[in-house]
Amino acid sequence: MFRSLRTLALVAALAAGAAFAQEYVIGVSIPAATHGWTGGVNWWAEQAKQRLEATYPNLRIVINTASSASEQADDIEDLIAINDIDALVILPFESDPLTEPVASVKERGIFVTVVDRGLSREGIEDVYVAGNNAAMGRVSAEYIIDRLGGQGKIVVLRGIPTTIDNERFDAFMELIEQTDIEVLDSQYANWNRDDGFEVMQDFLTRFPEIDAVWAQDDDITLGVIEALRQANRENEMFVVGGAGMKEIIKGVMDGDPLVPVDVLYPPGMIATAMEITALNFVSSVPILGRYILDSPLITQENAADYYFPDSPF
Amino acid sequence: MSVPEVATAPTWRHRVRSVPWQQLTPLLGLVLLVVIGALIHPSFLTSTNIFNVLTRSAFIGIIAVGATFVIIAGGIDLSVGSMAAFLAGAMIMFMNAIRGDVSPVGAILLGVALVVVGGLVAGALNGLAITRGRIEPFIVTLGTLGIFRSLVTYLANGGTISLDFALRGVYRPVFYGYFLGIPIPVWVFAAVALVGAVLLHRTRFGRYVRAIGSNAEVARYAAIRVERVRTLTYVIQGLCVAIAVVLYVPRLGSASGSTGILWELEAIAAVIIGGTALKGGSGHVWGTVVGAVMLSLIGNVLNLTSVISEYLNGAVQGLIIIGAVFLQRGRQGR
Numbered sequence: 001m002f003r004s005l006r007t008l009a010l011v012a013a014l015a016a017g018a019a020f021a022q023e024y025v026i027g028v029s030i031p032a033a034t035h036g037w038t039g040g041v042n043w044w045a046e047q048a049k050q051r052l053e054a055t056y057p058n059l060r061i062v063i064n065t066a067s068s069a070s071e072q073a074d075d076i077e078d079l080i081a082i083n084d085i086d087a088l089v090i091l092p093f094e095s096d097p098l099t100e101p102v103a104s105v106k107e108r109g110i111f112v113t114v115v116d117r118g119l120s121r122e123g124i125e126d127v128y129v130a131g132n133n134a135a136m137g138r139v140s141a142e143y144i145i146d147r148l149g150g151q152g153k154i155v156v157l158r159g160i161p162t163t164i165d166n167e168r169f170d171a172f173m174e175l176i177e178q179t180d181i182e183v184l185d186s187q188y189a190n191w192n193r194d195d196g197f198e199v200m201q202d203f204l205t206r207f208p209e210i211d212a213v214w215a216q217d218d219d220i221t222l223g224v225i226e227a228l229r230q231a232n233r234e235n236e237m238f239v240v241g242g243a244g245m246k247e248i249i250k251g252v253m254d255g256d257p258l259v260p261v262d263v264l265y266p267p268g269m270i271a272t273a274m275e276i277t278a279l280n281f282v283s284s285v286p287i288l289g290r291y292i293l294d295s296p297l298i299t300q301e302n303a304a305d306y307y308f309p310d311s312p313f
Numbered sequence: 314m315s316v317p318e319v320a321t322a323p324t325w326r327h328r329v330r331s332v333p334w335q336q337l338t339p340l341l342g343l344v345l346l347v348v349i350g351a352l353i354h355p356s357f358l359t360s361t362n363i364f365n366v367l368t369r370s371a372f373i374g375i376i377a378v379g380a381t382f383v384i385i386a387g388g389i390d391l392s393v394g395s396m397a398a399f400l401a402g403a404m405i406m407f408m409n410a411i412r413g414d415v416s417p418v419g420a421i422l423l424g425v426a427l428v429v430v431g432g433l434v435a436g437a438l439n440g441l442a443i444t445r446g447r448i449e450p451f452i453v454t455l456g457t458l459g460i461f462r463s464l465v466t467y468l469a470n471g472g473t474i475s476l477d478f479a480l481r482g483v484y485r486p487v488f489y490g491y492f493l494g495i496p497i498p499v500w501v502f503a504a505v506a507l508v509g510a511v512l513l514h515r516t517r518f519g520r521y522v523r524a525i526g527s528n529a530e531v532a533r534y535a536a537i538r539v540e541r542v543r544t545l546t547y548v549i550q551g552l553c554v555a556i557a558v559v560l561y562v563p564r565l566g567s568a569s570g571s572t573g574i575l576w577e578l579e580a581i582a583a584v585i586i587g588g589t590a591l592k593g594g595s596g597h598v599w600g601t602v603v604g605a606v607m608l609s610l611i612g613n614v615l616n617l618t619s620v621i622s623e624y625l626n627g628a629v630q631g632l633i634i635i636g637a638v639f640l641q642r643g644r645q646g647r
Contacts, residue, residue, distance in 0.1 A: 033471025035571045042471040161624065185619050188626070193565050194572070198369055202616035205362045206354060219473075219571075226565055230489055231361075247475065312472020 024281040025060045026052075027079035029072055029090045030270060032065040033312075035191055036219045037243055040267030040313030041091060048271035056282050061274070069093040073101040080105065087111035087277050091270055095120050095163070111280055115273045117164070126280075128290040129273040131265045133164050136216075136295040137171030139263050140240050143297055144212050147238065147260075150179040152211035155203045156186035157196055157220050168216060168242075184210065189220045196223025204231045212237055218245035218262065225258060234258050243267070244298065244306055245313055253303035262298040264306060267313055269293055339588050339603045342637035346610045354617040364496050366609045368488070371498040372397075372557045373576060374605030377583035378509040379553030381601045382546040383450075384584050385513070387526040387593030388443065390550050391454040394576030395461035396435050400558045401568035402465040404428045405474045417483040424562075428555045435461070436551020440544030458577070466570035476566035488563040498560045502602075505556060510598040512549075522546060526593030583608055586637050607637060 028049070033039040042065065049061040062083045066072035072093050079085050088105050092098040092114065099120040106112045106124050114125040144154060156172075159165040169186070176183060184207050189195040196215060203210065204227060215221040221241030228234040235257075241248055242263040251259045272291065279287050298306050350357040376393050383390045408424040415423065435457070442453045468474060476484070490497045513519040521542045524532040533539050562568070581591075586604035589596025611633050615626050 033466055033469075033570055036473055036569060039466075039469070039471030039473070039570070158623070187616055187623050192571055192574075193567065193569075197565060198612065199616055201365045201369075202362075202613055205356045205359070205365065206617050222567070223565060312470045 023058050023060060024086045025062060025083050026087045026089060026274065026277055026281075027076075027083055027085035028061060028063045028270070028274060029075050029079065029088065030063065030065055031072070031091060031093050032067040034067065036245055036313050037191070037217075037265075037267050040243075040245075040311055041270050043311050043313065044268045044271040045274065048274040052274060052278050056278065059278055059281065066093060069097040072098060076101050076105060080108065080110070085110060087113065087280065089113040089115065089270070089273050089277050091115040092117045092119065099124070111277065113273050113277045115270055126288055127273065127276055129269055129276065129293070130291070131269055131293050132295050133167035133265075134171040136242055136263050136265050137168040137173075138175060139295050139297050140168075140214055140216070140242060141172045141175035143261055143263075144214060144240060145175065145179050145181065148181060148211055151181060153182050153184050153207070153209055154212045154214060155184050155200075155207065155210055156214045157189040157199055157216060157224065158186055159188070159191045159217055159220075161188060165216075172214065172216075189215070189217075189223070191217045191219055193219050193223040196220035197227050198223075200224040200227035201230070204228070204233060210237050213239045215239055215241045217241055218243045218248040221248060221259065228258070242295075243313075246307060246309055246311060249298060249303050249307045252298055252300055253307060255300050260299070262303075262306075264295050264298055266293060267311075338640055339586060339600045339607075339637070341640050342586070342633075343603050343607050343610070346607060346614060346633070350610065350614045350617065353614060353620075357614070357617060362613070364499065366613050367502070367606065368496045368498040369613075370605045370609035371502040372561055373579045373583055373608060374502050374602055375505045375553050375557040375560075376550075376576060377580040377587075377601045377605050378505050378598055379550035380580045380584050381509065381587075381589055381596055381598055382513065382522055382549050384581070384589055384591065385526045385593055385596045386522045386543055386546045387529065388450040388543060388546060389454065389581070390439060390547060391451065391577045392435075392439060392457040392461060393550065393554050393580055394573035395458045395465070396432070396551070396554050396573075397558050397561065397576060398568055398570070398572035398574075399461040399465045399468075400428050400431050400435070400555060401562050401572055402468045402474045403431060404558065404562055405476045405566075405568055406468060408480055409477045412477055412480055417480050420480060421484050425559050428558050429552065432551040432553075432555025432558070433548055434551070436548040436554070437544065439551070440547030443547065444540040444544045462570065465568060465572065469569050471570070473567050473569040476562065481563070481566045484563040484566075486563075488560055501556065501560060505553065506598055506602045509553075513598055518542065518545070523594060527595070579608055580605075582634060586634060608634075 028045055030041050030045055031038045033042045045063050049063060052059055053061060062079060064075040064079060066075050088110055090102060095117050102112060102119055103124050112125045113127040115129050116131060158169055187199045189199045213224055215224050218241040221239050224239050239259050240261060242265055244262060244264045244266055248259060248262050252262050276287050279285055356362055380390060404424045404427060407427050408420045411423060412420045439454055439457055442448055443450045487497060492500055521537050524537060525539050525542055529539055583604035584601050585591055586607055587600030611630050615621060615629060621629055
């Protein structure tokens, strides 16, 4: 119905002799804001939508959030059936269950951009935008090795058991194992503050000597910090988190000795993907391909570049 | 569960029989876990670790005391975790908003008042929808679970709501402080459990709750106002959630969409591990306390050892929970 209405409008416009650019609809499908990082993704998607729609009047952007993989598959069908999208930008909940739904979108001739989590089959998407989980692990390891001079005792708090967590952890361990640094233990803290607090409390009970903590994520980091304060051991060690939460970046900027650095894994990558996808419809610049965003080390010197006080994350 | 009446003068044998052995079985699992913990790591029995475990169990424990009433009366409340997250978020935003107009202590007291009223209202809404609306408790509270969860996500704008740092310093001792050498959350947990136990086991209201759970029809013929008592159990649950939130907020000073996820299952598990029947009718508050402490202990013991791969933590937790309840079933047959 929408299509026929639009065709009608187009015909009317043409008949009137107006130079009327065709309207394009970009559907964006992302996970619901269930934790800090996905909250950031939602905020950046909204920002990009506003900017793109203001800049290009012939673009319309529809954002859908899903709280499970199957709900996301339904969302994709709705985007096609109801909004008649010309392009899909998707940050898949999980790779495997969404590979076929996205492949069938592609078969309909819709432009597909995949963000962060790659699909299980190659060659489906036109554009791929992602952070670099392995690099995130490596950058964290390099900093810790450097700070400790290649020896010492550390504990590791992992995320939720997923490919993302494994990629980070494996890359981290690969470098650590080449040094004299001992990993006392690693436990899952599920990218969650409360779990970070409790796991760290127990690490502190168990190990009288800890030189550094790899918390991998800024939500976990906040829990770890409170546990350290409670035990009055915040002067004994430092914490390396990750992602780029504004509270942590602020701490790095202010020179907090407990959290001297952060490693970026930007939720803004969804906006990058939307901008690139939009270019496909408003210009003829070449855009097809894979875009891997860096995971730079955020230090006191460059923290201001990564500080977004308006973002919820 | 009342102590069997003894007509003759209590002899030694009668006394032994009158001890509710059956009810003591939840303790078995707890004692076993403590022994295992002590063997695994020398730091396990330090006061720091014991207090860590007890303060951690306070949130789930306090909520589970409320859940004991709901479950004994034959109901269920799935919304407690989301309700806690929503109340925590609302409390933090409210305190941040009024901090300019009142003293920090005043802001915190008003925040506490808001949470308590909020908890009572939320519980009453659950209860009324179930009793007056005649909708299954599972469905009502599954619905409110989703509603509270989305509301906190909405309030947080998808991110995290953080308490103002000036307030945090003043509020912090409520979680981290000690009174007579024991952490404040442990005192509050003990007080809630005590009040709950008296209410359930020593008052007419408590008898009504159990009567309704074992047979609502008979209770109705006995002129018990079934609807009202049922609604009140959800109000008690809401109040317990509010008390837990008052202790939770000063811990990390923040709330988000991921606060309190799965707390409802942990609270229900604590109640059942403690010997309360999921179908209602019988149970006791102190068993729930033991159940809540056990759940925290399992996590603690697993964190203190590297023997078990972190990939298998969930499986071990599951086995211990099933084992604990199995111990009770074995005893109840006698």
